Amino acid sequence: MSTKILIIDHSDTDYLKIKSILGGYGVLLASDEKTVSAMLDNHSDIKIILLETGLRGTDGMALIRKLNETDRSHGYRVIVLTHQEDENIEIAALKSGAADYIRKSIQTDVLKERIGMHVNLLDYQQEIEQHQHEMDLTFNMIFEQAPIGIGIAFNAFPSTKEDNPFFSINPVYAEITGRSKEELRTLGWASVTHPDDLEENMEKYNRLKNGEISGYSMDKRFVRPDGTVVWVNMLVSPLVLSGNQSYKHISLVQDITKRKIAEENLKESERSKSVLLSHLPGLAYRCRYGRDWDMEYVSDGCYDLTGYRPESLIHSRDLSFNDIIAPEYREILWEEWIDILAKQMPFIFEYEITTADGKRKWVLEMGQGIYNSQGRTEALEGIILDISERKEIENDLRFHLKHDRWTGLYNQSYLESLLDEDMKTSDGKKALIGINLSYLHSLNMIYGFHYTQELIKKLASTLKAYTSQDTLLFKMYDNQFAFYVRNYNDRNELESFCKEIAGTLETALALEQINAGIGVMEIEPHHRKKVDQLLRSLLIASEKAIDNLDDYSYGFFDSRMEEAIIREDVIKRELLQIA
Template identity: 30%
Template sequence: MREARELAFIENLAKLLSELLRADHVMIAEVFDDAPETAQIVTFYSRGEFQPTVSYELNGSPCEQVLSTESCVFREGVCESFPQDAMLQQLGAASYVGVPMLTADQTKLGLLAILNDQPADYDGTVLELLQVAAAQAAAELAQLRISRNLQESQRRLQTLMNSLPGMAYRCKNDEHWTMEIVSRGVFDLTGYRPQDLIQNKRISWARLIHPEDQNTVNEAIEQATLRHQYFRIAYRIICADDQIRWVWEQGKGVENAEGKVTHFEGFILDVTEQHQHQEHIAEIAFRDELTGLANRAALLDHLQNEYEHNPQQDYLLVLLDLKYFRNVNERFGLHAGDRLLRLVAQRLQDGANNYDDMVKIARVTGDEFVVLVKSSAEKVEQFLTVAGHLKQFFDTPLLIGEHQLDVYLRMSGSFSYRAESAAELLQQASIAMYEAKQHELNYCVFDEALERKVSAERHQTERFLQALAQGELSIALQPQIDLATGQCVGAEALCRWHDQELGHVSPGIFIDIARKQGVLAELGIQVLTKTCSLMKEWQQRYGQLPKVSVNVGAQQFAAPDVVEDFLSICKGIEAQAVTLEITESDLMIDPQLALTVTRRLRDHGFRLAIDDFGTGYSSLAYLQQFAVDILKIDMSFVQAMIKDESSKTLVNTIIAMAQTLGLETIAEGIETAEQAQLLKELGCQGGQGYYFGRPVPPEEFAKTWLE
């Protein structure tokens, strides 16, 4: 029965069964997992001839029952039992017997069926014979499937290998990288054909690797092999035309039964273009376009390499800032500022040529430059010496067009022995520069004292952010007094922070932290939320509410849902009982936005006050349009007006202007009866300050002013 041709065994089996059992029709069909409702006929021997193989639906056929049971037998009337089976009806068969094709592990591959045009009686011997035949057919089909899958896998692998942009390979683990399998892509990659490299017929792959890269390649492969990992490496090869190209290779060792790496398999790509592109990008990325100096990235890269490969060498990093640079841009235009920066860079380069210790010059941002100097034992003295040299570079004014400009430098310094990384070293110099600017200094060095100060500020910031996140801030209330009657008519809610470790922290400190950290809006929301909760308690306890003022920052005004947020927080309280205070300077950051928000808040019933009025700059035209109710006169004018006639005149002017615009006035910072009396005489309606009462906790305020 066996022949070399595929399926010959199956066909001969069907023919033999037909002869042995005198069957009119013998069918062998496969069923695959991806289409379990369809049978694929492998062979169909009918009335002495092989018929074309087709597929048919199992649903509504006796074959469907075969696959769900061990056998299916109809001695007569099979067509009547399955009227929907079109193929059965076409044959006009009267009897049917079918058995499943099972492999040794009882996997069903399909079915074997015999049909007769006349009724037939199938005894147990016939069923046993069919089951044996079905098992033989299943074994043959299983082997065919394995063979075909293997051939398909090999075809796909070959197609994939030959379609790769580079080359795929399998080579021996020897000194020559003796190739056993090479894809056709090797020709485009190297100029050599696959047969040139296989078994080193013309040249070995090892000879293609650039001599300067051979040790690097060998070490990378050796390390990866020891770790049983893939090796990934870029290196140069010498092609057939002597051209040098960059390649990227990924591969892995193949072990034999004893665990020894006998071969390598992988693929190699041509990355010459990408490598050249990366070199170009690196050149751009590490060079300041305006001045041609190294930029921040190049400086940090150079320094980090020094930290890692030359840790014994100390450096002094000097950060230079051009004082009054903004004035140049404003007076002469941005092009003049750019010209100045280029000239400063040239002066630094020319001057550094005379000092061997100055190893790198960079422009790190805007008008800030860095000079990197090899450090000596005399730390601070060396900084002052270097700063003196740098200052001398600019003794002669710079010529910008027709203008001669003197350059004034502010300098800070940091030493590498204090920093653990390049980024930290630059950051320390930046901290020292910030300190110099804050205190109007020409020089500042990052030292232990400054480090302690920065560390304390950082710790303070961390503690505040933690307190804010956990809702540990509290409020205090300062009474607002009607100057005419002396009665308490309201209060201002002020945020307070008592830390278990730091104690009481001044609002000026933690509000500045909130501003720098960008959480001023969140702080304001918390204060408003706590205040509204307190007001609801007062409303239930006392039946009436004093007007309470809450400070609002510009960051809150900029929030897209600020009005909706305020309404949600103040729900359950009459909006007129809440006064929202915003400083004059915050209002003028974005006047148009402020106009929109203040009008919407007024429409919902909130009262609005301009805090610290007179200390900022605001247009009277805008002031008239702002939907505000109250002007709060800044405490600096109130405390100076008794002795300073100009301050008294300014206070009087503010009160008169407010009366003209129909606004209330509240004076802040009243500390004496004389101040309170004068304000009353000038027509100011309200006041607050230590004279009337300090900010106190809510319980004490309620006991003093509400009960």
């Protein structure tokens, strides 16, 4: 499409002359304002208007101003045609908005060059405007659709459009703060900033304004109209704006409320974990999988548990954790971990460690393997608790389950369980030797119960001297003791042992002048009696011995005693049937 030129003139001669000179353009003619208006409406490609300032019935300067006020004025240029003596008119035309003037003593080359120059300038201007328009569209699209808040020339304190014409915020900024653009301009960012963050924000903002820093970033809180708080990360940088503007910066804000909540939850979790670990009667750890248990993390409880500082165990700086484990447990512990990790099960094991001062402590380790995507063990994590007190209580309970509280000797219950187990085998000879001190009851009436109990404790200590791995001493019911002898050679050995015991008792009870009986029950291989029958037989043998005229005599349970017991049982049953 060729460029069109509109000539506003009443002279057909001038029109035809100009048309012939500008043959490469489409030249149109209008002789009054009405025609001019019609031409502009019908021809959107008019780029140059040549106006005869002396047009009859028309105020040339007013027409120039009118042409420059139309919606299309940016698409064409107005050039006035003047005479040699019209310098004042030329000046007035330029002031009224004319782009140029050409005197009517028209020279062909000059006219072509002048018109060509203005057409080219107009083309360049339109290209620049188009480019600027596209850039504005791009900027607006980015500004409006950006996923973060953007604020341009956002004033700190209340302002107006006149004070701050460049102020602008995008929809995300408005959404984050919960306020409209005009509300934010009216309030200023200081009034919607959380009071605890305002001092830091103002200090950095003033340093930016004074040119001390080239920008800043910070985490801060905005207070929404409903009183809720939103956390943002804000980045502020200088912005070059035309004119002497007070607000020359751009701010980018991103809502980080969820991240802050997560951080606070993590911080609280770490605090709770720290409190838990600080009160843990032991340590928490993460270590490499290897025989040395090379530690990557050890909690502060390590010192109280082991006597070593955590850093001394990290990466085995001073010693490995394996060095702390009691030697007899090291191989067992390694094998237990191998078995557990192969099954990918939780690990629970009790063992002893040696502390820095050489003492031993019982610990309970509870841990698990950390596996990679291929199922290989990368590390171990867990806790190691001090269970020394629990072990002491367990050992104490275990001791009292087997021992008499007053004398410290093994008790009858333990003897019965031991006999139950030993009677399942026929290895070696076994015998029970019972010491019957039933006459001690008579001393209660004379000296009191406490005296008798102390005497029993004294006798227990005396008799304990005869114990060995195969000769065990037990405190039985009432005022009874019993030796359980294993792996003896023959009856002669038992008789010698009984004589020695009898002599010791005679010496120990010389002042009390009471008798004691010693009964012996040999347990034959594959003995079929129950344990309570054995103990009953032992009691009978010791009572028979105490009934002998000789002091501190002993007697073996034999078949005659067995027959007497059977006869006694038969008589009792017959009497019960008669009754």
